[in-house]
Amino acid sequence: MAMMKAAVFVAPGRIELQDKPIPEVGPDDALLRITTTTICGTDVHILKGEYPVARGLTIGHEPVGIIEKLGRNVRGYQEGQRVIAGAICPNFSSYASQDGLSSQDGGCSCHGYKPMGGWRFGNSIDGTQAEYVLVPDAQANLAPVPEALSDEQVLMCPDIMSTGFAGAEAARIKIGDVVVIFAQGPIGLCATAGAKLRGASTIIAVDGVDSRLAIARQMGADVTLNFRNVDVVEEVLRLTGGRGVDAAIEALGLQSTFESALRVLKPGGTLSSLGVYSSDLVIPLGAFHAGLGDHKIVTSLCPGGKERMRRLLNVVASGRVDLGPLVTHHYALDDIEAAYELFANQRDGVLKIAIKP
Ligand SMILES: [Zn+2]
Numbered sequence: 001m002a003m004m005k006a007a008v009f010v011a012p013g014r015i016e017l018q019d020k021p022i023p024e025v026g027p028d029d030a031l032l033r034i035t036t037t038t039i040c041g042t043d044v045h046i047l048k049g050e051y052p053v054a055r056g057l058t059i060g061h062e063p064v065g066i067i068e069k070l071g072r073n074v075r076g077y078q079e080g081q082r083v084i085a086g087a088i089c090p091n092f093s094s095y096a097s098q099d100g101l102s103s104q105d106g107g108c109s110c111h112g113y114k115p116m117g118g119w120r121f122g123n124s125i126d127g128t129q130a131e132y133v134l135v136p137d138a139q140a141n142l143a144p145v146p147e148a149l150s151d152e153q154v155l156m157c158p159d160i161m162s163t164g165f166a167g168a169e170a171a172r173i174k175i176g177d178v179v180v181i182f183a184q185g186p187i188g189l190c191a192t193a194g195a196k197l198r199g200a201s202t203i204i205a206v207d208g209v210d211s212r213l214a215i216a217r218q219m220g221a222d223v224t225l226n227f228r229n230v231d232v233v234e235e236v237l238r239l240t241g242g243r244g245v246d247a248a249i250e251a252l253g254l255q256s257t258f259e260s261a262l263r264v265l266k267p268g269g270t271l272s273s274l275g276v277y278s279s280d281l282v283i284p285l286g287a288f289h290a291g292l293g294d295h296k297i298v299t300s301l302c303p304g305g306k307e308r309m310r311r312l313l314n315v316v317a318s319g320r321v322d323l324g325p326l327v328t329h330h331y332a333l334d335d336i337e338a339a340y341e342l343f344a345n346q347r348d349g350v351l352k353i354a355i356k357p
Contacts, residue, residue, distance in 0.1 A: 006058040006130035007336045012049025023134040027073045030138035032065035036151035037128045037355050044344045050278045060129030061087035061121035062158040064151045074138045083142045087159035088118040088304025091137040103301035131357040143309030146317050156323045157312040159302050164190020166300040168198050171247035171272035175199035181249045184212040186326050186352050188251030189219050193321045196220030206232050211349050215325050236264040253277045262287040268294040326351045333357040
Protein backbone atom coordinates (compact mmCIF):
# COMPACT_ATOMS: atom_id res chain seq x y z
CA MET A 1 0.00 0.00 0.00
CA ALA A 2 1.38 3.40 -1.01
CA MET A 3 1.89 5.65 2.01
CA MET A 4 2.04 9.39 2.61
CA LYS A 5 2.87 11.77 5.43
CA ALA A 6 -0.01 13.52 7.21
CA ALA A 7 -0.44 15.81 10.24
CA VAL A 8 -2.77 13.88 12.52
CA PHE A 9 -4.74 14.91 15.63
CA VAL A 10 -3.60 12.44 18.29
CA ALA A 11 -5.03 13.97 21.48
CA PRO A 12 -5.63 17.47 22.88
CA GLY A 13 -2.26 19.24 22.74
CA ARG A 14 -0.81 16.82 20.17
CA ILE A 15 -0.80 17.00 16.38
CA GLU A 16 1.85 14.69 14.92
CA LEU A 17 3.25 13.88 11.50
CA GLN A 18 2.39 10.23 10.78
CA ASP A 19 2.39 7.78 7.87
CA LYS A 20 -1.03 7.02 6.39
CA PRO A 21 -2.19 5.18 3.29
CA ILE A 22 -2.75 7.37 0.20
CA PRO A 23 -6.57 7.39 -0.13
CA GLU A 24 -8.46 5.36 -2.76
CA VAL A 25 -10.32 7.52 -5.30
CA GLY A 26 -14.09 7.01 -5.43
CA PRO A 27 -16.16 7.84 -8.54
CA ASP A 28 -16.98 11.42 -7.43
CA ASP A 29 -13.63 12.23 -5.80
CA ALA A 30 -10.36 13.75 -6.92
CA LEU A 31 -7.00 12.95 -5.37
CA LEU A 32 -4.85 16.08 -5.05
CA ARG A 33 -1.10 16.06 -4.54
CA ILE A 34 -0.78 18.96 -2.13
CA THR A 35 1.77 21.57 -3.23
CA THR A 36 0.98 24.17 -0.54
CA THR A 37 -1.30 24.24 2.48
CA THR A 38 -1.43 26.22 5.70
CA ILE A 39 -2.51 26.22 9.35
CA CYS A 40 -5.70 28.04 10.40
CA GLY A 41 -6.70 29.47 13.77
CA THR A 42 -9.41 26.81 13.82
CA ASP A 43 -6.70 24.14 13.68
CA VAL A 44 -5.27 25.64 16.86
CA HIS A 45 -8.72 25.29 18.51
CA ILE A 46 -8.58 21.62 17.43
CA LEU A 47 -5.03 21.23 18.76
CA LYS A 48 -6.07 22.66 22.13
CA GLY A 49 -9.10 20.36 22.31
CA GLU A 50 -11.51 23.35 22.18
CA TYR A 51 -13.07 22.06 18.97
CA PRO A 52 -13.47 18.27 19.07
CA VAL A 53 -12.51 16.07 16.11
CA ALA A 54 -11.87 12.32 15.89
CA ARG A 55 -8.48 11.08 17.00
CA GLY A 56 -6.44 9.98 14.01
CA LEU A 57 -7.99 12.58 11.71
CA THR A 58 -5.68 14.47 9.32
CA ILE A 59 -6.00 18.21 10.05
CA GLY A 60 -6.08 21.16 7.63
CA HIS A 61 -8.63 22.63 5.25
CA GLU A 62 -6.73 24.95 2.87
CA PRO A 63 -5.49 23.05 -0.21
CA VAL A 64 -3.50 24.11 -3.24
CA GLY A 65 -2.45 21.10 -5.31
CA ILE A 66 -2.17 19.15 -8.54
CA ILE A 67 -4.86 16.70 -9.62
CA GLU A 68 -3.19 13.29 -9.29
CA LYS A 69 -6.26 11.17 -10.09
CA LEU A 70 -9.86 11.91 -11.02
CA GLY A 71 -12.88 9.78 -10.14
CA ARG A 72 -14.66 8.37 -13.19
CA ASN A 73 -17.71 10.66 -12.80
CA VAL A 74 -15.74 13.89 -12.59
CA ARG A 75 -15.85 15.86 -15.87
CA GLY A 76 -14.18 19.03 -17.08
CA TYR A 77 -10.82 18.66 -15.33
CA GLN A 78 -7.53 17.02 -16.22
CA GLU A 79 -5.00 15.09 -14.21
CA GLY A 80 -1.93 17.30 -13.78
CA GLN A 81 -4.04 20.48 -13.49
CA ARG A 82 -3.28 22.86 -10.60
CA VAL A 83 -6.37 23.58 -8.54
CA ILE A 84 -7.71 24.73 -5.20
CA ALA A 85 -10.81 23.56 -3.36
CA GLY A 86 -12.67 25.53 -0.74
CA ALA A 87 -12.27 24.72 2.95
CA ILE A 88 -16.00 24.06 2.74
CA CYS A 89 -16.81 21.28 0.27
CA PRO A 90 -20.58 21.28 -0.31
CA ASN A 91 -22.18 18.74 -2.64
CA PHE A 92 -24.97 21.13 -3.66
CA SER A 93 -27.71 18.53 -3.34
CA SER A 94 -28.73 19.18 0.27
CA TYR A 95 -31.55 21.50 1.32
CA ALA A 96 -29.01 23.85 2.93
CA SER A 97 -26.92 24.10 -0.24
CA GLN A 98 -29.94 24.83 -2.36
CA ASP A 99 -30.94 27.48 0.15
CA GLY A 100 -27.61 29.19 -0.56
CA LEU A 101 -25.89 27.98 2.61
CA SER A 102 -23.01 25.88 1.32
CA SER A 103 -21.31 25.83 4.71
CA GLN A 104 -24.36 24.44 6.57
CA ASP A 105 -24.68 21.64 3.99
CA GLY A 106 -25.91 18.31 5.32
CA GLY A 107 -23.24 16.51 3.32
CA CYS A 108 -25.79 14.40 1.43
CA SER A 109 -29.12 14.96 -0.24
CA CYS A 110 -31.17 13.32 2.49
CA HIS A 111 -29.98 15.75 5.17
CA GLY A 112 -31.12 19.28 5.77
CA TYR A 113 -29.14 21.83 7.70
CA LYS A 114 -26.35 20.20 9.66
CA PRO A 115 -24.52 23.06 11.40
CA MET A 116 -21.13 23.49 9.70
CA GLY A 117 -21.85 20.28 7.74
CA GLY A 118 -20.20 21.61 4.59
CA TRP A 119 -16.90 21.83 6.45
CA ARG A 120 -15.46 18.40 5.86
CA PHE A 121 -11.64 18.71 5.39
CA GLY A 122 -9.95 18.24 8.75
CA ASN A 123 -13.34 18.13 10.49
CA SER A 124 -15.37 15.13 9.34
CA ILE A 125 -12.92 13.72 6.75
CA ASP A 126 -9.12 13.71 6.41
CA GLY A 127 -7.71 17.17 5.71
CA THR A 128 -5.05 18.90 3.70
CA GLN A 129 -1.95 18.95 5.92
CA ALA A 130 -0.63 15.89 4.09
CA GLU A 131 1.08 14.88 0.88
CA TYR A 132 -2.29 13.96 -0.65
CA VAL A 133 -5.92 14.79 0.05
CA LEU A 134 -9.15 13.34 -1.32
CA VAL A 135 -11.55 16.08 -2.47
CA PRO A 136 -15.16 14.87 -2.12
CA ASP A 137 -17.75 15.92 -4.72
CA ALA A 138 -14.86 17.11 -6.86
CA GLN A 139 -17.14 18.26 -9.67
CA ALA A 140 -18.63 20.85 -7.33
CA ASN A 141 -15.44 21.89 -5.62
CA LEU A 142 -12.33 21.96 -7.83
CA ALA A 143 -11.31 25.41 -9.11
CA PRO A 144 -8.41 25.68 -11.61
CA VAL A 145 -5.70 28.17 -10.65
CA PRO A 146 -4.64 30.65 -13.37
CA GLU A 147 -1.07 29.83 -14.45
CA ALA A 148 0.30 33.30 -13.66
CA LEU A 149 -0.59 33.02 -9.96
CA SER A 150 1.73 31.42 -7.42
CA ASP A 151 0.54 28.96 -4.76
CA GLU A 152 1.15 31.65 -2.12
CA GLN A 153 -1.04 34.17 -3.97
CA VAL A 154 -4.04 31.81 -3.93
CA LEU A 155 -3.42 30.12 -0.57
CA MET A 156 -5.93 32.43 1.19
CA CYS A 157 -8.80 31.67 -1.22
CA PRO A 158 -10.02 28.35 0.26
CA ASP A 159 -10.72 29.78 3.72
CA ILE A 160 -9.27 33.08 4.94
CA MET A 161 -10.26 35.24 1.99
CA SER A 162 -13.63 33.53 1.54
CA THR A 163 -14.40 33.98 5.26
CA GLY A 164 -13.11 37.55 5.56
CA PHE A 165 -14.98 38.66 2.44
CA ALA A 166 -18.10 36.87 3.72
CA GLY A 167 -17.93 39.06 6.82
CA ALA A 168 -17.99 42.19 4.64
CA GLU A 169 -20.70 40.75 2.40
CA ALA A 170 -22.91 39.69 5.33
CA ALA A 171 -22.53 43.21 6.76
CA ARG A 172 -24.15 44.45 3.52
CA ILE A 173 -21.67 47.31 3.35
CA LYS A 174 -22.89 50.13 1.15
CA ILE A 175 -20.80 52.70 -0.75
CA GLY A 176 -19.90 55.41 1.74
CA ASP A 177 -20.32 53.29 4.87
CA VAL A 178 -18.16 53.62 7.96
CA VAL A 179 -16.93 50.17 9.01
CA VAL A 180 -14.85 48.99 11.93
CA ILE A 181 -13.10 45.62 11.97
CA PHE A 182 -12.10 44.17 15.34
CA ALA A 183 -8.89 42.09 15.14
CA GLN A 184 -6.47 42.14 12.24
CA GLY A 185 -5.37 38.54 12.09
CA PRO A 186 -5.54 36.91 8.66
CA ILE A 187 -9.37 36.84 8.60
CA GLY A 188 -9.73 40.38 9.92
CA LEU A 189 -7.24 41.62 7.32
CA CYS A 190 -9.31 39.96 4.59
CA ALA A 191 -12.46 41.51 6.06
CA THR A 192 -10.71 44.89 5.85
CA ALA A 193 -9.84 44.22 2.19
CA GLY A 194 -13.44 43.09 1.62
CA ALA A 195 -14.86 46.26 3.20
CA LYS A 196 -12.71 48.33 0.85
CA LEU A 197 -13.91 46.33 -2.18
CA ARG A 198 -17.53 46.79 -1.05
CA GLY A 199 -17.11 50.57 -1.11
CA ALA A 200 -16.76 51.58 2.54
CA SER A 201 -15.41 55.12 2.70
CA THR A 202 -13.99 54.98 6.22
CA ILE A 203 -12.46 51.74 7.43
CA ILE A 204 -11.25 51.55 11.02
CA ALA A 205 -9.04 48.57 11.86
CA VAL A 206 -8.45 47.52 15.47
CA ASP A 207 -5.72 45.26 16.85
CA GLY A 208 -3.10 45.17 19.59
CA VAL A 209 -0.12 44.49 17.30
CA ASP A 210 1.32 47.43 15.34
CA SER A 211 2.78 45.24 12.57
CA ARG A 212 -0.70 43.90 11.88
CA LEU A 213 -2.13 47.41 11.82
CA ALA A 214 0.53 48.35 9.25
CA ILE A 215 -0.67 45.52 7.00
CA ALA A 216 -4.28 46.62 7.67
CA ARG A 217 -3.38 49.94 6.03
CA GLN A 218 -2.11 48.01 2.97
CA MET A 219 -5.45 46.17 2.91
CA GLY A 220 -7.40 49.43 2.85
CA ALA A 221 -7.79 50.66 6.45
CA ASP A 222 -8.02 54.45 6.72
CA VAL A 223 -7.65 54.58 10.49
CA THR A 224 -5.89 52.07 12.72
CA LEU A 225 -6.42 51.81 16.46
CA ASN A 226 -4.19 49.88 18.85
CA PHE A 227 -6.45 48.89 21.73
CA ARG A 228 -3.42 48.96 24.05
CA ASN A 229 -3.12 52.72 23.54
CA VAL A 230 -6.70 53.98 23.17
CA ASP A 231 -10.21 53.24 24.40
CA VAL A 232 -11.47 51.86 21.11
CA VAL A 233 -15.19 52.34 21.80
CA GLU A 234 -14.71 56.00 22.78
CA GLU A 235 -12.42 56.64 19.85
CA VAL A 236 -14.74 55.08 17.25
CA LEU A 237 -17.70 57.04 18.61
CA ARG A 238 -15.57 60.22 18.50
CA LEU A 239 -14.50 59.49 14.90
CA THR A 240 -18.16 59.09 13.87
CA GLY A 241 -19.34 62.20 15.73
CA GLY A 242 -21.22 60.00 18.18
CA ARG A 243 -23.26 58.45 15.39
CA GLY A 244 -21.72 54.99 15.51
CA VAL A 245 -20.60 52.82 12.60
CA ASP A 246 -22.79 51.35 9.89
CA ALA A 247 -21.16 47.96 10.29
CA ALA A 248 -18.83 46.34 12.82
CA ILE A 249 -17.04 43.13 11.87
CA GLU A 250 -15.86 40.87 14.68
CA ALA A 251 -12.94 38.67 13.57
CA LEU A 252 -11.61 37.09 16.76
CA GLY A 253 -14.27 35.29 18.81
CA LEU A 254 -14.05 36.90 22.25
CA GLN A 255 -16.65 38.50 24.55
CA SER A 256 -14.62 41.74 24.62
CA THR A 257 -14.43 42.19 20.84
CA PHE A 258 -18.06 41.13 20.32
CA GLU A 259 -19.19 43.56 22.99
CA SER A 260 -17.10 46.45 21.65
CA ALA A 261 -18.51 45.78 18.17
CA LEU A 262 -22.02 46.14 19.61
CA ARG A 263 -21.14 49.29 21.56
CA VAL A 264 -19.88 51.20 18.49
CA LEU A 265 -22.80 50.23 16.25
CA LYS A 266 -25.33 52.84 15.14
CA PRO A 267 -29.01 52.02 15.74
CA GLY A 268 -29.92 49.81 12.78
CA GLY A 269 -26.29 48.88 12.18
CA THR A 270 -25.00 45.39 11.47
CA LEU A 271 -22.68 43.37 13.66
CA SER A 272 -21.09 40.81 11.36
CA SER A 273 -19.42 38.09 13.39
CA LEU A 274 -16.67 35.84 12.00
CA GLY A 275 -14.92 34.72 15.19
CA VAL A 276 -14.91 31.15 16.49
CA TYR A 277 -16.19 31.46 20.09
CA SER A 278 -15.15 29.06 22.83
CA SER A 279 -17.59 30.21 25.53
CA ASP A 280 -21.04 31.78 26.01
CA LEU A 281 -21.56 35.37 24.90
CA VAL A 282 -23.27 38.04 26.99
CA ILE A 283 -25.16 40.83 25.26
CA PRO A 284 -25.01 44.01 27.38
CA LEU A 285 -28.42 45.56 27.75
CA GLY A 286 -27.36 49.19 27.24
CA ALA A 287 -25.35 48.53 24.08
CA PHE A 288 -28.30 46.53 22.75
CA HIS A 289 -30.76 49.38 23.48
CA ALA A 290 -32.85 46.87 25.44
CA GLY A 291 -33.41 44.95 22.21
CA LEU A 292 -35.06 47.89 20.44
CA GLY A 293 -32.08 49.21 18.44
CA ASP A 294 -32.97 47.57 15.11
CA HIS A 295 -29.54 45.97 15.21
CA LYS A 296 -28.70 43.10 12.94
CA ILE A 297 -26.33 40.44 14.26
CA VAL A 298 -25.20 38.05 11.55
CA THR A 299 -22.67 35.22 11.53
CA SER A 300 -20.89 33.60 8.60
CA LEU A 301 -18.96 30.43 7.96
CA CYS A 302 -16.63 30.42 4.95
CA PRO A 303 -18.67 29.96 1.75
CA GLY A 304 -17.33 27.14 -0.44
CA GLY A 305 -17.77 25.56 -3.85
CA LYS A 306 -16.07 26.14 -7.20
CA GLU A 307 -18.04 29.26 -8.16
CA ARG A 308 -17.04 30.99 -4.90
CA MET A 309 -13.42 29.93 -5.50
CA ARG A 310 -13.53 31.09 -9.15
CA ARG A 311 -14.63 34.55 -8.03
CA LEU A 312 -11.93 34.80 -5.36
CA LEU A 313 -9.24 33.63 -7.81
CA ASN A 314 -10.53 36.31 -10.18
CA VAL A 315 -10.13 38.98 -7.49
CA VAL A 316 -6.51 37.91 -7.00
CA ALA A 317 -5.80 37.62 -10.75
CA SER A 318 -7.23 41.10 -11.38
CA GLY A 319 -4.84 42.60 -8.84
CA ARG A 320 -7.70 44.15 -6.84
CA VAL A 321 -6.26 42.63 -3.68
CA ASP A 322 -2.76 41.38 -2.93
CA LEU A 323 -2.80 38.96 -0.01
CA GLY A 324 0.88 38.12 -0.47
CA PRO A 325 1.86 40.04 2.72
CA LEU A 326 -0.22 37.59 4.79
CA VAL A 327 2.21 34.73 4.09
CA THR A 328 4.93 35.51 6.62
CA HIS A 329 6.59 32.10 7.03
CA HIS A 330 7.46 28.97 5.03
CA TYR A 331 7.83 25.45 6.48
CA ALA A 332 8.25 21.97 5.03
CA LEU A 333 5.47 19.50 5.90
CA ASP A 334 8.18 17.50 7.68
CA ASP A 335 8.51 20.42 10.13
CA ILE A 336 4.79 21.01 10.65
CA GLU A 337 4.96 20.33 14.40
CA ALA A 338 7.38 23.28 14.72
CA ALA A 339 5.07 25.34 12.51
CA TYR A 340 2.16 24.60 14.90
CA GLU A 341 4.31 25.64 17.84
CA LEU A 342 5.13 28.98 16.18
CA PHE A 343 1.56 29.62 14.99
CA ALA A 344 -0.24 28.57 18.18
CA ASN A 345 1.96 30.91 20.22
CA GLN A 346 1.76 33.70 17.61
CA ARG A 347 5.52 34.20 17.69
CA ASP A 348 7.76 36.11 15.27
CA GLY A 349 4.96 38.25 13.79
CA VAL A 350 3.36 35.21 12.16
CA LEU A 351 0.21 35.67 10.08
CA LYS A 352 0.04 32.65 7.76
CA ILE A 353 2.55 29.85 7.21
CA ALA A 354 2.92 28.29 3.75
CA ILE A 355 3.49 24.56 4.30
CA LYS A 356 4.95 22.49 1.48
CA PRO A 357 5.20 18.71 1.35
ZN1 LIG B 1 -9.90 27.88 8.75
